[in-house]
Amino acid sequence: MTISEAKLVCRNVWKLFGADSEGFLAAHGGTPNAEELSAAKLVGAVRQVDLDVREGEIFVIMGLSGSGKSTLVRLMSRLIEPTAGDILFKGENLLTASDSRMIEIRRHQMGMVFQHFALLPHLTVLDNVAFPLDIQGMNRAQREERAREMIELVGLGGKETAFPRQLSGGQQQRVGIARSLAVEPEIWFLDEPFSALDPLIRREMQDEFMRLQTVLHKTIVFITHDFDEAIRLADRIAIMKDGEIVQAGTPEDIVLTPATPYVAEFTRNVARAKVIRTQSLMSGLDGQSAQAEDGQPTVSANTRIADAAPMFLDGITRLGVVDDDNRIIGNLNRDAVVDMMLKG
Structure with missing residues (x-):
């Protein structure tokens, strides 16, 4: 796959936490190993990541807690700065974009949903969903019309005047999803959006998510630590361990032909069906x-x-x-x- 065929591309992306991380990386030829990082008292949150997210696919990044998956998704949107590498969105290198350009991209082309719903408690459902459109400067009539469409899309029609405290956890998450979709993002980042929900509600939200994708055909980066969730939702999966991607491929590829003993153990109890x-x-x-x-x-x-x-x-x-x-x-x-x- 060429860069032009992918919506989002990461090439040799690193994120090191610690003193003089950039100098350390340069001094080690850009490829230090885990032992060298440990000796220098540096944390390799993301190490030498290469991946391509294709137009219209659900790309799931998964791994255990501390594997680097949430850090990686924040690097993709430049919510945090990488230590090294390139991140290209629609061919544009985000690491060379100005702060004002990044604000424009996030407001108009990226949608984000996180584990904690982060709804504004003093605003109604309608106003929460319309909030990012207000930030964009859209007039009230237009943003409320758009917000009502998104509220209906996620199955919350009739709840426009409710406040977050009056909603269940699943309903609050739907509001968060509607809010992120209101800007009509070209790429949609979801960081463990369902992990705080009860199992039954989580399953319902997965069903809702798949229904939305059949309608919207978004390019999606989805973070989870739940392998059952990953194989249910993903077109392709990347498995992370200690900041590295140890294997990427379709769910079938990963379960049937694991690349490392770690992946084999990770997928050992997954039913092939x-x-x-x-x-x-x-x-x-x-x-x-x-x-x-x-x-x-x-x-x-x-x-x-x-x-x-x-x-x-x-x-x-x-x-x-x-x-x-x-x-x-x-x-x-x-x-x-x-x-x-x-x-x-």
């Missing part, structure tokens, strides 16, 4: 495709096996696998699904 998609298990049509017929049972090529399996409960033994144009590109056989699930 949760990550393998129907297109990976289907039998082919000898290079041919056909339009799906009315009434013919079909499943999307991107559906995970765990979600497709219940379709076989009614005695169906074969499903047509269809692409985005509803053309059958293969068949998913019941025996293949049962065999895979019995093997773990």
